[in-house]
Amino acid sequence: MPPANQAPGRPGNLTPEQEAKLKEFWLLIMKTFGVQPPPSLLESSAISATASIKSANGSTAVSETAESHDKKKKRFGVFRKKDKESKEKEKEKTNSSTISSPSIASATTTDDNDKYGQSKQFKTAIAEMTPEELRVAFWSMVQADHPDGLLLRFLRARKWDVKKALVMMVSTMHWRLKEVDVQSIMFKGEGAALAEHDEGFLKQLRMGKSYLHETDKEGRPICVVRARLHKQGDQSEDALNRYTIYVIETARMCLKDPVDTATVIFDLSDFSLANMDYAPVKFMIKCFEAHYPESLGVCLVYKAPWIFQGVWNIIKGWLDPVVASKIHFVRNSDQLSEFIDRDKLWKDLGGSDPWEYQYIEPVKGEDDLLQDVETREKLLEERAKIVREYEDATWTWIYSSSSEARQARFDVAKRLKLDYVGLDPYLRARTVYDRIHYIDLKRSTA
Template identity: 50%
Template sequence: MPVDQPPGTVGNLTHEQEAKLQEFWKLALKTFGVKSEETKQSSVSSFNVADDDDKHGQSREFQQALADMSPEEIRVTYWNMVKHDNPDSLFLRFLRARKWNVKKAFIMFISTIRWRSKEIKVDDDIMRNGEALAQKQSQSADPAEKKKGQDFLDQMRLGKSYLHGVDKNGRPICVVRVRMHKAGEQSEESLERFTVYVIETTRMMLPPPVETATIVFDMSNFSLANMDYAPVKFMIKCFEANYPESLGAVLVHKAPWLFSGVWSIIKGWLDPVVAGKVHFTKNASDLEKFIPRDRIVKELEGSENWEYKYVEPQPDENKAMEDTAKRDVLVAERQEIAKEIQDATVSWLSASASKDKEAISLAEERRNGLINRLREHYWVLDPYIRSRSLYDRTNVIKGDGKVEFYPGA
């Protein structure tokens, strides 16, 4: 289905918004260690955000990132984070989240780089090792390792949270079956790992220009035994601090009356913009305002005859990851394309500064071509750096980056 490009996204920027994006790129290139006339005047070392406007302590994380990480480490982490995305789209998420305040957006971005690389290890651990590592850990003789693997796989096998289908706006749907969670059953580390794994897997299912997902919290048969504030707080931090502008709609479905007290607490933790995306639905008719009935699964009283089933990791499904020589060649190719994009961006910034329309057009054409190459190249590299997921096994995520929830439709 055709999807309109929302305001403030690639292809739908005002002149003022494009200028903010260019200012952001100057700061990024400077921080990446790229030397040019366009980045010479940019400085970030004195950036900070007032404490009353720094809910998640990102000024501190920003300064730690600049102290702990080399320019090259920050640069490589960024391009790893981009994956198949448009690098402009990624920056624009941070700018929109901070209402186009470049300084605040950049602090948020760099603190996210540190979080991904140093704290949660998104690309080097969670996505690289995935479900296959959990399966291996679950068979370990070491009780601590065994529990790590079992905790992660239990959540996958239960379908505590799963991805299936798209809403009326083409956004992938993540269903969280709250009744499947019992406080204390899994470690906090395992819950956080699973949460990031689901978010990152959802990112693999965002075909441009779609940039957000819809979450359905299925509250049927909810009891207070299912309530656990720690993972809720972690999820809020993820979406507010590290995955900005990733939520399209949040549907709280069939919440019982006893949830009202819980919601009053959670709502107080939410940024007003995020809280504004939350909608309460009571039945399939309410869900239909967001999701066509034939795409609402029967479990949610829709008409789609689909059920969640977990398919275990298969032998040799990650065989490509053993070919480290091929991986290294592809990684080097990707980094070369990234450097070409950086150079093309410098040309774009220079042409824009001189207001040379012909030079701007040529720079944009070259740059857009390189960005498309980067996206296509990611899917060649992907089998060598990302462990296969349930959605690869069930052929939802295709090898060329296409996503197919409804085969034969």
């Protein structure tokens, strides 16, 4: 049974048709990442060790033997780098096998709605990154998520079109790894910004330009953006973009099953045109539409003044209709209380709760575990074993309709999530929300 209040199209709450689409997606992903079925499955009657495996649309997804599976076992690690020679050899294999596969090479589409050029980014990712690099990027992106939950975000965003979902996901992985380096932003965090005198980044945290606090009636974490505190030119575009990614990734740490979306409130009280800056708005829209699909639960525009009407006429033209449908204008605390319980409304939102945002500076020694490379490597090795178990269980589930195969994957997925709790301090610098215990991964995995 799905958890209480579990939305449709989520792990454990899929229709047979949706589960078939998820299996098809995983099959294509396994080929993209160069992950082969376990020898036990190849030797069973489920599939032939020498026969091509077909996806649901009939295209060839993989053709491998148990022997080739043994030869192609690869090491998994977030921080490991392959030497140049081995990378070139793997790219040669990619050119001769993976890219020639019609199920992957033909995944690009002529989608009229490809406004962010993701088909082009997909081709670039396949050309520039080896299958193992793509695999590492994916598992780094999973973090504390259920792997199915992450895939289902892309499937829902692309209306269950598997090829379009693959294009979107791989282009996002390329964006995270090669364009903005999400991992580095979260690894360095507030402590490194303080040590490196990164004032553009820190200023936004200290003033509380945006902050996370409380949850709405659906249990979604709330992110408030106070537009009146923004002044164009106060910080570089790079600092703004890094800060935006930092807030979104931090909010991901605050999700607790079965909730998988967040609420964003744009507080426009005391807003003036001097606070308007279109570049960061465009970047934020791109993040939600292209790289963090199905992450926004609702967006509330609070106390918009009349001068915002002209601004809104411009912004709404940039929005995907699905995202636009989640935006609601609210004028006062009474209208806010339709989304947030009254006892959780604080002063900035017209409520009576005296809570106010206060930034707590980094604490000396809180990020020491980030420098413990030896322990991190050991933990990553252990995680690699669980990842491989999940991949093997996924192969079995793809070719099985049994409840046992389905449950086996869920059991391993739970172990992955619990495992990340111990790994997290070695990968992610502490934030103000760790200091005030708003982030509690142990609680979220309970």
